[in-house]
Amino acid sequence: MLPDGTLEVENAVRAVLRDVLGLSEERAAAFRESTPLFGALPELDSLAVAGVLTELEDRLGILIEDDEVDGEMLETFGALTHFAASKALK
Amino acid sequence: MIDHYDWPGGREAMIRFGPADGPVVVAALPLFEEANRTRAFVVTILRALAARGIASALPDLPGQGESLIPTAEATLAPMRQAFASVPGDYALATRSGALLDAGERKGRWHLAPQSGADLVRELGKLRHAGAADYGGNVLSETLLAELSAAEPAPARVVRLESDPKPCDMKFPGAPPWRRAEPDNDPALAALLADDIAAWVRQCEG
Numbered sequence: 001m002l003p004d005g006t007l008e009v010e011n012a013v014r015a016v017l018r019d020v021l022g023l024s025e026e027r028a029a030a031f032r033e034s035t036p037l038f039g040a041l042p043e044l045d046s047l048a049v050a051g052v053l054t055e056l057e058d059r060l061g062i063l064i065e066d067d068e069v070d071g072e073m074l075e076t077f078g079a080l081t082h083f084a085a086s087k088a089l090k
Numbered sequence: 091m092i093d094h095y096d097w098p099g100g101r102e103a104m105i106r107f108g109p110a111d112g113p114v115v116v117a118a119l120p121l122f123e124e125a126n127r128t129r130a131f132v133v134t135i136l137r138a139l140a141a142r143g144i145a146s147a148l149p150d151l152p153g154q155g156e157s158l159i160p161t162a163e164a165t166l167a168p169m170r171q172a173f174a175s176v177p178g179d180y181a182l183a184t185r186s187g188a189l190l191d192a193g194e195r196k197g198r199w200h201l202a203p204q205s206g207a208d209l210v211r212e213l214g215k216l217r218h219a220g221a222a223d224y225g226g227n228v229l230s231e232t233l234l235a236e237l238s239a240a241e242p243a244p245a246r247v248v249r250l251e252s253d254p255k256p257c258d259m260k261f262p263g264a265p266p267w268r269r270a271e272p273d274n275d276p277a278l279a280a281l282l283a284d285d286i287a288a289w290v291r292q293c294e295g
Contacts, residue, residue: 012252015252018264019252019264019265019268019269020268020269020270021270022269022270022271022273043270043271045270047216047270048270050212050215050216051268051269051270053215054212054215054268055265055268058253058254058255059252059253059254061254066214066215
């Protein structure tokens, strides 16, 4: 089922980071709006970024174009969630 | 047990699991990087099938695994022809392995099958992630063009609960083919082996 609310998108982003990066349930659950991602999570290298974005596309039924991917959208958990929500909930 | 099989273009290695008699399930790993991420997981499924009395084979296809054909020279038709040449009654394919699942079988079982167009899109993302190759693989333009048009054959389709695409059955778990560092999931492998074993027995009547 595709998500229809912001909380569902947030949960999907959390689950994708957990599944792709192999994070523990506790670590993923502790992510807050301001939690830094790219550059702060050692697991999140450029290959892992590609995996996170494609898995988000599959789970949320969205398409992310290459030119939309920048450091800003990956800076924090909140930034990635807002980006995903802007795609999934329009 | 390490064995081999012959196909019109040569000879390749395969691993066999389970009893010497009864129906045989032939498995196709996904293409490229996802093959590395899922090999241990698929072998765990095949061992679980053996424990349920069902034999299986995991072939290297030309351009994959131990094959002497370089990945850069791999094209789709020989890989499909080689897979079709592996003796067996049923096919088990994971992700883009479904695009390799050719030949006469009594039935096909696909885990989260991926269309060729989706695979090529993802490969483009890997390339964008900063390399001249595709996540460590050098691929020919011919193969990419063939993949763009490839679709899986009809099958029993099984997906994870997090996957919204249509399917016959869903199972809980995280997708091993996405893990940046390869990992295994014996609990999920056991659930899938139960489903495959029940499906084979149903097909056998």
